[in-house]
Amino acid sequence: MREVVAGAVIGDGRLLLAQRTYPTDVAGLWELPGGKVEAGETREQALRRELGEELGIEVRVGRQLGDPVPLRADLVLVALAADLIKGSPRPEEHSAVRWVETPELESMAARGELVPADAAWLDDLIELLAVR
Numbered sequence: 001m002r003e004v005v006a007g008a009v010i011g012d013g014r015l016l017l018a019q020r021t022y023p024t025d026v027a028g029l030w031e032l033p034g035g036k037v038e039a040g041e042t043r044e045q046a047l048r049r050e051l052g053e054e055l056g057i058e059v060r061v062g063r064q065l066g067d068p069v070p071l072r073a074d075l076v077l078v079a080l081a082a083d084l085i086k087g088s089p090r091p092e093e094h095s096a097v098r099w100v101e102t103p104e105l106e107s108m109a110a111r112g113e114l115v116p117a118d119a120a121w122l123d124d125l126i127e128l129l130a131v132r
């Protein structure tokens with residue numbers, strides 16, 4: 001079973017979202033940025049590496065957020081809370097990034113603008129934003 005880690009990155013009390021460019025069924029939708037855990041890596045190491053590569057940011061990784069979401073028979077998506085420590089996200093592999101507060105997150109979810117797997121974490125994300 002392979003794992004994909006996604007970061008619920010908080011900076012200045014807001015949540016970071018990144019806009020996907022592929023595959024076509026989710027291109028244009030917004031996600032928690034992250035990527036696949038490589039052999040020999042912890043989830044935390046994988047998330048720090050992916051966020052460095054994709055966005056040029058450094059984060060402190062925290063707790064698991066919500067429940068894992070199955071993507072395929074052999075692939076599961078895990079969200080980890082994280083705090084921005086250094087850098088300002090510059091999209092290398094996404095078409096755009098944005099920082100959102102709860103009302104905007106809720107509107108985006110209601111309009112179906114989040115990738116389906118990540119939409120499962122809406123309540124957990126709202127709770128995370130509430131305590132920051």
Ligand code: DCM
Nearest residue numbers: 004006031032033035036115117118
């Ligand atoms: N994925 C997702 N939600 C995220 C990050 C990734 O649903 N927040 C999915 C999209 C792909 C798989 O995980 O099916 C691998 O992601 P990537 O293509 O970004 O490596």
